[in-house]
Amino acid sequence: MKITRTATLATVSAAAVLALAACGNNETKVEKAPADAMPAEPAAMTPMTTEPMVGGVAMNPADNIVANASKAPNLTTLVAAVQAAGLASTLQGAGPFTVFAPDNAAFEKIPAATREGLMQPAQKAALTKILTYHVVPGRLTAADIAAEAQKGGGTATLTTVQGEKLTVKDAGGGKWTITDAKGGTSTITQADVGQSNGVVHVIDTVLMPK
Numbered sequence: 743m744k745i746t747r748t749a750t751l752a753t754v755s756a757a758a759v760l761a762l763a764a765c766g767n768n769e770t771k772v773e774k775a776p777a778d779a780m781p782a783e784p785a786a787m788t789p790m791t792t793e794p795m796v797g798g799v800a801m802n803p804a805d806n807i808v809a810n811a812s813k814a815p816n817l818t819t820l821v822a823a824v825q826a827a828g829l830a831s832t833l834q835g836a837g838p839f840t841v842f843a844p845d846n847a848a849f850e851k852i853p854a855a856t857r858e859g860l861m862q863p864a865q866k867a868a869l870t871k872i873l874t875y876h877v878v879p880g881r882l883t884a885a886d887i888a889a890e891a892q893k894g895g896g897t898a899t900l901t902t903v904q905g906e907k908l909t910v911k912d913a914g915g916g917k918w919t920i921t922d923a924k925g926g927t928s929t930i931t932q933a934d935v936g937q938s939n940g941v942v943h944v945i946d947t948v949l950m951p952k
Contacts, residue, residue, distance in 0.1 A: 794935050796944065797845075803936040807833045807841060810937055817944075819849040826861045827870045837939035838881040840900075842908070842920060844948045848928070852948060874904035875922070875951040881940050884933040888912070906951045922949040 793800045797816035802809075808830050811817045820843055824830050833839065849857060860869045878900045882890075887910055890898035898910045906923045913919045918930045928947035935942040 794932070796932065796935060796942075801935050801937075804938055806835075806939045807837075807839065807937045807942060809834070810935070811843065811942070816845045816847075817843060819846045820844060823849075823861065823869060823873060827866060827873050829870065829873060833939075835939065837937075838879075839903075839940035840878040840880060840882040841940065841942045842876045842878075842928070842930070842945050842949065843942050844876070844928075844945055845931070848945060848947050871904055871951055872948065875902050875906060875908075875949055877903040878908070879903060883941055884918070884930075884943070887918070902951075904951055908949065920945065920949060923952045924950045926950055 793802060795801070796810070796814040799813045799815065801813065808821070808824065811821050811824075824833060833841075859865055860872070882900070887898050890900075891910060891912055896911060900908045900910060902908060908923075909921045911919050911921070913929075918933075920928045920930065922928070926947065926949065928945040928949055930943050931946050932944035935944070
């Protein structure tokens with residue numbers, strides 16, 4: 743799937759609520775390779791559109807992550823999860839945040855019993871951990887990630903609000919993949935959905951921390 747410019751939302755932890763504000767402008771960590779191991783520069787990605795479409799609905803770059811995600815029909819599960827975790831107010835804050843937003847189909851890959859259980863109050867901490875693993879402090883566009891991957895020998899290593907890392911790699915053919923802490927892989931299907939408080943990249947699989 744080619745990375746297209748479009749958008750969605752984010753997530754942040756109860757324990758990370760205060761940390762988010764403090765970390766909002768932190769730089770991501772990139773593991774660098776020796777100069778002689780550096781690959782050819784990745785192909786440039788298409789710049790952001792003014793009002794990208796997510797799920798067939800225009801996203802307003804003047805609105806925050808939660809406001810825009812709430813409009814997208816393919817992000818309803820994510821929005822419900824953010825609300826269940828009590829993270830909506832944080833993601834409406836100044837940020838900036840970079841959110842890798844799983845669409846509804848991504849959540850459908852999780853067994854129904856597990857998915858429904860995570861939405862219960864007793865599982866709020868577990869849900870928060872997963873959601874904040876999809877949020878990176880700062881505003882990282884697709885071009886920024888590509889540049890970091892170039893400096894990192896082909897892979898960008900990003901530290902999430904949850905504390906664990908994600909690795910983003912150019913898989914060729916216009917595809918960019920994200921590998922989580924458990925070795926699972928997700929593909930960015932829509933990139934660079936601009937928000938007033940950050941940027942959203944839609945992905946096709948929920949990322950899992952350890």
